[in-house]
Amino acid sequence: MGYTLEDIARMAGVSRSTVSRVLNNHPNVRPEVRERVWEVIRRVGYQPHAAARSLATRRSQVLGLVIPEAVSTLFTDPFFPELIRGMTDACYARGYLLTLALFQSPEQGRRLLHRLLSSHAVDGLIVASARLNDPLIPRLLEDGFPFVSIGRHPDPRVSFVDADNVAGARMAVEYLIRRGHTRIATITGPMDMAAAQDRLEGYRQALRARGLPLDRRYIVEGDFTQEGGRAAMQQLLGLQPRPTAVFAASDAMAMGALKAAREAGLRVPGEVTVVGFDDIPQAAYLEPPLTTVRQPIVRMGALAVQLLVEQVERGAQPQRVVLPVELVVRGT
Amino acid sequence: MGYTLEDIARMAGVSRSTVSRVLNNHPNVRPEVRERVWEVIRRVGYQPHAAARSLATRRSQVLGLVIPEAVSTLFTDPFFPELIRGMTDACYARGYLLTLALFQSPEQGRRLLHRLLSSHAVDGLIVASARLNDPLIPRLLEDGFPFVSIGRHPDPRVSFVDADNVAGARMAVEYLIRRGHTRIATITGPMDMAAAQDRLEGYRQALRARGLPLDRRYIVEGDFTQEGGRAAMQQLLGLQPRPTAVFAASDAMAMGALKAAREAGLRVPGEVTVVGFDDIPQAAYLEPPLTTVRQPIVRMGALAVQLLVEQVERGAQPQRVVLPVELVVRGT
């Protein structure tokens, strides 16, 4: 059941150490010997025992993906599937594995994280916790444990990769302004999330840049869900004067807003226009197809892994990366 | 940096072995000693080094989730997020971790699996490969490597957990029959998937049971996607006589079918009725809300883990579990 270094050594007529050197690309091995060893390794399909190697190197070659459950139920779009795809590919390319750390309660989270960290099961973590005040971050910081956040975090010591939410929102709202709208409302996400804050900021910037007034009543907080978007839209439709366009900070909320508008008997996009954020698959299939903002999710995942590995292997300093987004203009 | 068994032993005034025995619930330890040791363990938050333990026990305490990429892009519904949630909880409760094995090409899959298995990185696999003829299954069988399939597989040696797709489809179609429909068509999934076959079988059973004729033209193959459902529906709408109801084997296809019906100027559910399968979140928000079939996804994930662990730890025989589904009656 499985060859060991010793087996390979014997078959190649060398010592264990030499095989190990070959495996780890150490310089001091005669080329012909190196080749002979590789030959055997390939022939028998030898793979080093992960645990043994891990015990000796004090590295598990495993990264962990932390997702507080509240987050994952929030997104009905393929955010996590795509993020994970970007991450796994990047992991495998660097010889790492990716393990999951999902939890629904903070308490379960504490226990799991403690176990993960102090059993040396992972070399680093990627934290996909949208809440800015998640206690997890300060804790990891204090432990000095390597991690990268998906989504920005104010503390300068944390590495993160984020989409340019501010610019994306600005683009969306500027698009509405170009189309002649002046009474533009927004439905935000929960304001303890960085993405929600930033998308609101982009909305503000766009209005300010074009010299449009900022009406506080036109800013309604949603929760990134369809139902939340619907409720927020109902509130907006009750205002005088009624906004002619709405920037919803997520496509799910945009869908809810569309529904509310239709329920109120309004033509879309005739009497009111809605744009979203995320570019979920259904966005293109709505009536009318939704104009929205697309983030490079796969790249974000891959980049997070890259930053984390640099941190783990070379003790790299914290890095903050913001990736550009793209306005997808459709029917609305 | 982390305590070792030796440290705990010294602090508790016993030997390494005793601490180990306490940790692993071995019987022969005096209660008072046991308590004293636990005391120390709790106080310092000791966790055994995963790699060291793994090396000694020849068990990694890690399970792998295998997802050929083609599958994960197929589902825009939260199938995988929910499945994963069920799995992780079940894993943690049993002291396991869950690691991901995603790949896009069969070649990448082969390499990854080889690495995973022969490095002893995982004790078992959960295979979420929908294709019946996936070469992965025979290979694992041949290697005698423990695994459980999500979705049934014909080989009697494979353990699986599946939703009762046949019954679900039958319920959906019987519902249409009860509503008075006699010309009922179906849009199937790709026929190399068990779920697609089974849902078609359920459709057939329902018609047969009610003595309705089986018109081959009323069976059109889709691909589980919205676009595929739309194309299939267009084909169905060209038939004479036109079906008055359609059972789509997935909600995504049902959405496409609804779209095609509307594009053809048909009233839904007036002139044509559509029911789906999966109960994706949008199903409830469609106009009209979609009648569909719901599977216990979280339970399936948890059960898969349970079966796998029994197989890994106690060499349990292959088990085949089919979970009941539920008809969700809505507007259509």
Next chain:
DNA sequence: TTGTACGCGTTATCAT
């Protein structure tokens, strides 16, 4: 009931 000693498969240090 408790402790000693060896083995798990690898890396790394030190001779040669």
Next chain:
DNA sequence: ATGATAACGCGTACAA
């Protein structure tokens, strides 16, 4: 350039 040999931290016969 190569080969012994000592860790790495834990489980477990075996001895006491």
